[in-house]
Amino acid sequence: xxxxxxxxxxxxxxxxxxxxxxxxxxxxxxxxxxxxxxxxxxxxxxxxxxxxxxxxxxxxxxxxxxxxxxxxxxxxxxxxxxxxxxxxxxxxxxxxxxxxxxxxxxxxxxxxxxxxxxxxxxxxxxxxxxxxxxxxxxxxxxxxxxxxxxxxxxxxxxxxxxxxxxxxxxxxxxxxxxxxxxxxxxxxxxxxxxxxxxxxxxxxxxxxxxxxxxxxxxxxxxxxxxxxxxxxxxxxxxxxxxxxxxxxxxxxxxxxxxxxxxxxxxxxxxxxxxxxxxxxxxxxxxxxxxxxxxxxxxxxxxxxxxxxxxxxxxxxxxxxxxxxxxxxxxxxxxxxxxxxxxxxxxxxxxxxxxxxxx
Numbered sequence: 001x002x003x004x005x006x007x008x009x010x011x012x013x014x015x016x017x018x019x020x021x022x023x024x025x026x027x028x029x030x031x032x033x034x035x036x037x038x039x040x041x042x043x044x045x046x047x048x049x050x051x052x053x054x055x056x057x058x059x060x061x062x063x064x065x066x067x068x069x070x071x072x073x074x075x076x077x078x079x080x081x082x083x084x085x086x087x088x089x090x091x092x093x094x095x096x097x098x099x100x101x102x103x104x105x106x107x108x109x110x111x112x113x114x115x116x117x118x119x120x121x122x123x124x125x126x127x128x129x130x131x132x133x134x135x136x137x138x139x140x141x142x143x144x145x146x147x148x149x150x151x152x153x154x155x156x157x158x159x160x161x162x163x164x165x166x167x168x169x170x171x172x173x174x175x176x177x178x179x180x181x182x183x184x185x186x187x188x189x190x191x192x193x194x195x196x197x198x199x200x201x202x203x204x205x206x207x208x209x210x211x212x213x214x215x216x217x218x219x220x221x222x223x224x225x226x227x228x229x230x231x232x233x234x235x236x237x238x239x240x241x242x243x244x245x246x247x248x249x250x251x252x253x254x255x256x257x258x259x260x261x262x263x264x265x266x267x268x269x270x271x272x273x274x275x276x277x278x279x280x281x282x283x284x285x286x287x288x289x290x291x292x293x294x295x296x297x298x299x300x301x302x303x304x305x306x307x308x309x310x311x312x313x314x315x316x317x318x319x320x321x322x323x324x325x326x327x328x329x330x331x332x333x334x335x336x337x338x339x340x341x342x343x344x345x346x347x348x349x350x351x352x353x354x355x356x357x358x
Contacts (some may be wrong), residue, residue, distance in 0.1 A: 049081075050081040050082070050083055051080060051081065051082050051083070051103045051104065051261060051265065052082075052083050052085060052101070052102040052103055052104075053066065053082060053083070053084050053085070053102060053103065053104040053105065053106055053248070054085045054086070054087050054093040054096050054097065054102045054104070054105050054106070054107075055067075055084055055085065055086050055087070055093070055105075055106045055107070056086075056087060056093050056105070056106065056107040056108070056160075056164075057086060057087075057160075057191055057192075058084060058086040059086075059192070059212070059289075059291075059292045059294075060191060060210050060211075060212075061133070061210060061211040061212055061303050061304055061307040062129065062132075062133035062134075062210045062211070062245065062246050062307060062310065063106050063107075063128075063246055064284070064288065064304070064307070065128050065246075065269060065272050065273060065276065065311065066084060066106045066128070066248070066269065067084065067288065067289070068272050068275075068276070068284065068287055068288065069268050069269050069271075069272040070082060070084060071287050071288065071289070072272060072275065072287065074267075074268035074269075074271050074272055075264075075265070075268045077268070078264035078265070078267050078268045079264060080261060080264040080265060080268070082265070084106075085102065093105045093107050094107070094111050094115065097122065097249075097250070097251060098115070098120055098122075098251070100251075103250060103251075103254055103258075104125075104248055104249065104250045104265070105248070105249055105250070106128070106246065106247070106248050107165070107246070107247070107249065108132070108165035108245045108246065108247070109124045109127065109244045109245060109246075109247045109249065109321075109322075109325065109346070109347065110165055110168060110245070110325050110328075110329060111165070111249065112124055112249055112346040112347065113325060113326060113329060113336065113341055113343075113346055114329070114333075114336070116341055116342065116345065116346060117335055117336055117339045117341065120251075121251070121252040121253070121345060122249050122250065122251055122252060122346075123249060123250065123252050123255065123345065123346055123347050123348050124244070124247040124248065124249045124317065124346065124347035124348070125247075125248055125249065125250055125255060125262055125265070125266060125347075125348055125351050125352070126247060126248040126265070126266050126269045126270065126315040126351070126352055127244050127247045127312055127315055127316060127317045127318070127321075127347065127352070128245075128246040128247055128248070128269070128273070128311060128312060128315065129244065129245045129246035129247070129310045129311050129312065130232060130235075130242045130243075130244055130245075130310060130311070130312050130318050130321065131229055131230060131231065131232055131234065131235035131242060131243055131245060131309070131310040132165070132169060132229045132230075132235065132239075132243050132245040132310070133210050133211070133229065133230050133245060133246065133307050133310040134165075134166060134169055134208050134209070134210055134229045134230075134245075135208065135209060135210065135211075135214045135225055135226075135227065135228050135229065135230065136149070136170070136173065136206060136207070136208050136225070136226040136227035136228075137199065137206055137207060137208070137209060137214065137217055137223040137224070137225060137226060138205065138206035138223055138224060138226045139199045139200075139202070139204070139205055139206055139222065139223045140221065140222060140223055140224070141202060141205075142155070142205035142206060143223070143224055145205075146205060146206055146226065147226075148177065148226065149173040149174055149176070149177040149179065149226070149227065150177040150178060150179065152173070152174045152177070152179045152183070152184045153179050153183040153184060154183065154184065155184050155185070155205040155206065156184070156185045156187050156203070156204045156205050157170055157184055157185065157186055157187065157204060157205065157206055157207050157208070158186075158187050158188075158189040158195055158198055158199065158203075158204040158206070158207025158208065158209070159186050159187065159188060159189070159207060159208055160188070160189075160190060160191055160208075160209075161188045161190070162186060162188050164188075165245070166207075166208040166209070167186055168328075168329065168332075168333075169208060169229075169239075169328070170186060170207075170208050171186075171332040171333075172239070172328045172329075172331055172332055173227060173238065174332075175331050175332045176331065181332055187203065187204050187207070189203065189204060189207065191209055191210065191213055192213055192294070193294075195207060195209050195213055196213065196216060196217060196220075196222065199217065199222055199223055200222055206223070206226065210307070211230075211303035211304070211306055211307045212292070212293070212294065212295060212299065212300055212303040214303065214306070215295060215299050215300070215302055215303035215306065216294070216295045216299065219295060219299055229243070230306055230307050230309060230310055231309040231310070232309060239324060239328055240324060240327065240328075241320050241321070241323070241324035241327075242318045242320060242321050242324060243321065243324050243325055243328065244317055244318055244321035244322070244325065245310070246310075246311075247347075248265065248266075248269065250262070252345070255348070259351075262351055263351050263354060263355070265351075266315065266351035266352050266354070266355045267354075267355045267358060269315060269355075270314060270315040270352055270355035270356060271355070273311060273312060273313055273314060273315055274313060274314070276308070276311060276313075277311075277313040281301050281302075281304040281305035281308060282301050284304050284308075285297065285300055285301040285304050288300075314352060314356050315352035315355065315356075316349055316352050316353070316356070317347050317349055322343040322346060322347065323343070326341060326343060
């Protein structure tokens with residue numbers, strides 16, 4: 001079975017602009033990681049075509065499983081050569097996938113719905129998370145005026161990028177609480193230090209972000225949590241159900257033509273999810289690149305612990321997840337509201353079920 005994707009505003013870039021973005025992302029990415037850089041070793045160079053996977057921010061805890069898979073050497077053990085690239089805003093990652101510059105994206109599942117409405121067939125092949133892992137933060141300066149999403153009117157709210165999943169979820173929280181999307185201003189501030197700075201200097205009144213940024217903000221007492229969607233309970237309260245988010249999604253045509261490779265990717269990532277379920281946050285943090293712990297090892301470990309409940313243990317799509325995503329997206333996106341979405345084509349459990357049997 002395959003469920004649905006989410007409506008999103010894909011930027012209409014010119015061919016030249018897209019080429020420029022791809023050049024930066026694929027050629028000179030400072031945060032790219034290759035399979036040979038795995039912590040546990042493995043083949044230094046694997047034969048066959050290399051699989052490029054764009055990640056919506058390599059150092060974000062919500063995407064931790066894919067980096068951990070490489071660090072544990074599981075891609076190598078499956079005999080598949082993987083290069084991870086980072087695109088923190090997320091939006092250009094989808095552009096790279098559709099244009100064929102990368103073979104996969106580790107990002108939010110909701111994009112598969114949005115792309116289907118736009119005539120592109122993309123599907124989640126490994127569902128890493130059952131919740132968004134996102135947190136709506138309000139700055140200390142604005143806390144007196146913003147007690148819930150009902151108070152979003154007139155506020156400047158930070159999102160990773162316009163058309164990103166944080167943009168989608170912010171709009172949903174507003175609409176659900178009686179605020180029109182035109183009544184507040186979304187501001188693209190990225191993640192990490194750019195988000196923290198925007199919150200600190202008043203460029204935004206609040207915003208949506210993930211760990212380790214959340215942990216850094218709270219440790220510096222710069223803001224407080226308004227909505228927490230890191231746990232299943234939090235996701236159900238805010239969104240009405242489990243909201244499958246972080247996933248490995250790929251063009252359906254590529255999946256159909258490279259089933260052996262996709263199976264190896266699924267085997268490796270499912271193995272990581274199982275490993276994570278059997279180890280502590282501290283043990284997981286120990287395996288990650290040291291420079292990801294920008295606020296210190298203890299703070300990073302705390303961020304990992306706070307986010308762990310969002311991850312699946314088997315890579316399988318939650319049965320009610322696609323419908324929740326669809327309901328959320330069509331609540332504010334007229335393009336999706338008036339379109340027919342075949343949810344069963346937005347994901348597949350074929351590969352993860354085989355991986356779990358293995």
